[in-house]
Amino acid sequence: MWLTIDDKQIEAKEGMSVLNAALGAGIYIPHLCGHPDLEAIGGCRLCSVEIEGMDEAVPSCMVKVQEGMRVTIHGPKAEKTRKTAMELILATHPADCTGCPKYGKCELQSMYQYLGVGPERWKKKARTVPTDDSNPLIRHLFTRCVRCGRCVRACRDLRGVKVLDFQKTDEGVRIGTDGNISLKEAGCKFCGACIEVCPTGSIMDALGQIREDVSYGESVVPCRTACPAHTDIPRYLRYIKEGEYEKATAVIREKLPFPETLGCICNHICETACKRNELGKPLSVCKLKRTAAAVHSDEWKKNRKTAAPTGKKAAVIGAGPAGLTAAYYLAKKGHEVTVFESNEKAGGQCRYGIPSYRLPDEVLDREISDILEVGVSLRVNTAADAPEVLLKQGYDTVLIATGTHKGIRLPLEGNMLPGVMLNTDFLKDARRNQIDDPGKRVMVLGGGNVAYDCARTALRLGAEEVHIACLEGGDQMTASEEEIREGRDEGIILHSSHSFLRITGNTKVEGVELQKVEKFYFDENRKAVIELVEGSRENIPVDHVIFAVGQAPAGTEELGIELNPGFFVKVNSSFSTSMPGVYGAGDVVTGTKSVIEAIAAGRKSAVEMDRYLGGDGDISEELLEKETADPFLGRTEDFGNLKRLSPALMEPQERKKSFAAVEQTFTCGEAKCEAGRCLQCDLRLNLTNPRLWNEY
Template sequence: MAISIRDNFSLGTHEPQSPMVRNDVGHPSFTLTIDGKVMQAYEGQTILSVAIDHGINDIPNLCNDEKLEPTSACRMCLVHIEGADRPLPSCNTAAEPGMVVSTNSDELFHIRRTNLEMMLSDHNAYCQPPCQVDCPTHIDIPGYLELIAKGSMKEAARLVKEVLPFPFILGLTCPAPCQKACRRALVDEEIAICRMHGYAAETCLLDPPTPFVQDPPTGKKVAVIGGGPTGLTNAFYLALHGHYVKVFDMQPQAGGMLRYGIPEYRLPKDMMDREIGQLWSMGVDFQANVKLGRDFEIDDLFAQGFDAVYLAIGCWTSNDLGVPGEDANGVVNAIRYLGEKVEGKPVPVKEGDEVVVIGGGFTAFDCTRTSLRLGAKVHTMYRRGRTEMGATTEEVEDGEAEGTHLQLYVSQTKIVAENGTVTGVEFQRNKLGEPDASGRRRPVPIPGSEFVVNCNTVIPAIGQAVDTKVLNEQSGVKWTKYKT
C-alpha cells in the first residue's frame, strides 16, 4: 500500500504507540481505528486519506483536492477523535498511532448541515452546480427550481424548453444523473430534480401550454426522418427559428420509442400527446406510415424542394443473443412486444406463462413489469451485478416489488427447445473480470456452473441497434463504426 496522493507529506514527529514497519518509500506504518475497524496508515497521512484508502467514502468534503493544500475551509469533514474536546477536520488532521475515530453521529450531521447552510446562504451561484454539470443537456436546474419555488410554473417550463422541449416526458423517463450529483444529499436527501420540472410542465399542459415566440419565416424547408424524441426535438427548434419542418415516420403516430417502447404506466400517452402537440400548433407537419428505403429515398426529399434532411431513425433492431436455439417459437422481440402492448394488439404473454427476460436495462425491466402485470411468472436474468445495470435503482426495485425473480451474474448459453418451441434457457454463472470497452468489468464464465430455467417465453432485451439497410449506397450517407 502506497501513501495516498491526497497528502502533502508535511511530516511531524510521532511517538510510536504500536510496532512500526517501513513501506517502500521509507515512511513508518501504524494502525488506528476508524468506525470500529482497525486500519493501517502511514506517517504523513491525514485521517481523511486513510479513510478513503480503506473504502470509507461517505465523509463529506467540498474543499479537499489532491492538487491543493488541505485547508479544512468547508468544515464538512469533521470527525470525532477519542480524547479530543471537539470534532476536528479529517482533511488536515494527521493520522496517529492508536487513534480511535468516528465519522458519523447525530452531532456531526447537524454540524455539517449547519455549515453547508451557512455556505449556501451567501453563495453567489456564479459557478455551475454539480447537478447542472452532470445533466447531459446542462439545463439551468437552479433556475427552474427557484421559479417553481416561487410558483412560476410556466416560466420554469419555459426555462427548461430553452434546451429541451419536452420537460413533462423527461420528468418521467430520464434516469436523472443530475440527482446523483445533488449536494443536498450532504444535508438530508437529494432533490427530486426530474420530478420537479415534470410537475411544472404537467401544470402547464393542463392549463394553456407555454407560448413561444417564433422567428419570422425563413423560407427554408427541412425534412426530419423519424418522429421519435431526437427528431421531434430537432423539429421543435427548427420551427422556433422560422423554418418549415415536415416529419416523416414509419409508425402510425409520433413519439417513436417514447410511444412504442415505454409502457403506459411509466409514460401516460394522453399527456405525452399534449406535449408533442405543441409542434403541430407551431406549424410542423407530420406524415405517418412511411419508411425510408421502402417508401422514399433521401434524394426524393431534395427533389420535393427540401433544403436539408435530418436523420433520426432510431434504434429499432433488437440485438441477437448469439446462442443456439434463439430462432425457436417463444423467443419474443422486446421492442415489438412493448409496442404491441401499447397499441392494444394481442401479445405473446398471458396469465400463467413463465417468462425469462434477459437484460438489465430499461427495456428489460419494461418487459419484466409488463409481463408481471399480464399475470406471468417472470425471471429477470442479468450477466453483471446491480451497480452495472442500465436501469435505475428505482426501476429495479419496483420490478422486484412486483414479483420478478432477479438473478445476477448469469449469462445465457443456449435456448432449450422441444419440437422447435421454447421450454427453457440454459445459463452459466459468472464472476467479474477486467473492464471491457464500456468501462464495466467483463463477465467471466465459471466452468461447471450451468443450470436451466424452465419457461415458455424468452424476451431478449440486451440492447438495440440502427437498421443500416434503410440507406442505399446511392444516398451518399456513410455509417460510422458506431452506426451513426
C-alpha cells in the same frame, strides 16, 4: 453631490461611502474586509484615507460622502496606517503563495503587491491550526484566514443562515461555529457564499468539487452542467419551492419541448451530479419537473416567438424525441418543416419503446401537439424517401433521426425457436395491444431499463412468472435503482451475475440454461471477459424468452450515406453526414442512450441546420422574464439531514394488473418541501467579483 478625490472631482450618490464612490468612479482605494455585496465594518484599515478637516486617517468604507469633501488617498498618514495594517496581517499569513489555489487571483496577494509591503519588519508568528476537511463540500484552511469577517457577514447578513462567527480558541480568534460543531450540525445550507467572498482562499470548495475541464460557473452548478440540454435547474426549483409552477414550466421549456415526458422517464443524470449527494441523497429533480409540467398551463406560450418564413424547407425522418425537437426549433426559426414517420403515431421510442405505465399516451400526445402548433407538418404512416431523393424534391436540408427500433438477437442455441421475441417488437406490439398471450413463464435476457420494461409489461399482460437474467452483478446493472426495486416489488425474479448458455426446447421454448458468473469485465480491447463458476449450471423452465440486450438502427444501409459499424449514421462535430445538407441526430447516431440526450442532440442539430439554411443558429428563447433571485435563504432546522421525498406509487399487487401510471405526481406540499432541499448553488454566481487593483 460632488467631492474631490486626489484632485479629481467626482459625483456620488448621497449615502454612499467614500470607498464605493471612489471605486465607482474608477479610482482605486486598497481594501480587504470590504466587499461590494456586504455591509462595511472598517476592520482591516487598509482603505484608510485622509479627509480635509480630520486629524487622523479614517477607513473610507465607514465614512459617507459629503458635498465638497476633499479626500487624499496617498497622504502620509493614510500610507502609514495601511502599511502597518498590512504588515500585521502578513505576520501570521503563510509566506509561500505558490502552492495556494488562489495564487494569481488572491485579493491579499494583489493588495500587498500594490502597497509594496512585505512581512520583514514583523516577527513571524506561525499558526499551525490544521486544515478542516471534515465538512462536506467545504474545506477550511485556517492558516490562510486574515479574519476579515467577510464569510461571517455573508452567512449572517446576506444569507441569514447564521452559522459562522468569530470564535475564541487556544490558538487565538478564528472563524468557526458556536461550540465548534460541524457545519451540518450547525445548520449550514452549504450555499457557498462564504467560499465566494473569501479574499484569500481560506474557505474553499472541498477537493474535487471544482473541475478543471469545465468553466468555474459550470463547476459551481454541476446539475445544470450535467443536464445534456443544460436546463436551468436551480432556477426552476426555486419557483417550485414558491409554488410558481407556471414559471417553473416556462424555465424548463426554454430548453426542452418535452418537460412532462421527461418528468416521467428521464434518466436524470443531473441528480448524480447534485451536490446534495454529499449530504445524503440528491434532489428529486426529475419528479419535480413532472410536478411543474403537470399543471398544464399555457402561460409560457405568450412569450413563444416564431420567425417570419424564410422560404427554406427541411425534412425530418423520424418523429421521435430528437426529430421532433429539431423540427420544433427549425419551425420557430421560420423554416417550413415536414416530419416523416413510418408508424401510425409520432413519438418514436417514447411511444413504442416505453410502456404506458411509465409514460401515458396523453402526456406524449399533449406535448407533441404543442410542437406541431408552431407549424410543423407531420406525416404519419409514411416512409420517407432517401435523403438524396428528398433533396431533389425541393427540400433544402434533411435530418435523419430514425432511432434504434431493431432488437438484437444473441447467437445462442435455440434463439429462433417459437416463443423467442425481441425487446423492440415485444414492447411495440404491447403498446399497440397486439399481444394476446405473453406466455405463462417468461425469461428476459438483459440487465437494463429496457429489460425491466419488458419484464414488467409481460406481468401486466398476464404472465404468471417473470425472470430477468444478466451478466452484471446487482450493483453493476445499468437498470436504475427504481426499476430494480419496483420490479422486485412486483414479483420479478432476478438472476444477476448469470451467463445465458442456450435456450432449450425442440419445437418451442422450454427453458433457458444459465450458469453463474465468477468474474465479468472488459479487457483493454473492450472485449468481454466472462469467467464462470464450475458446476453452477441450471435450467430455468420458461415458455417465452425476450432478448433485451441492445438495439440497432433499421434500414440505414439504404440511406446512401456513410455509416459507422453497427449501421449507425456517421456524423461530424456539426452533425453533418457524408452527404451535404444531410444531418443525423439521436440514437441512430449514438446508439440507444436516453430521451434527454436525444432531445439535446435535436437542439444541436437544429442549430447547425439553421446555419446551413442561412440563419444565425440562435435557437435560444426567453419564455420568462429574468428575475433576480433573493440572496436571503434563512435558517431551516436540520437542513443537512432533510430526507429526499419520493412520489407515491400504486401498490405492487394493484399496479401489475393494468398499464395505469405507477407513479403519482408530488402533492404541492411535497414538491415545495423537496425543492426546499436545493442548495441553490447558482446564487454564488450572483455575488459580485471584486476587482483587483490592476483592473482599475
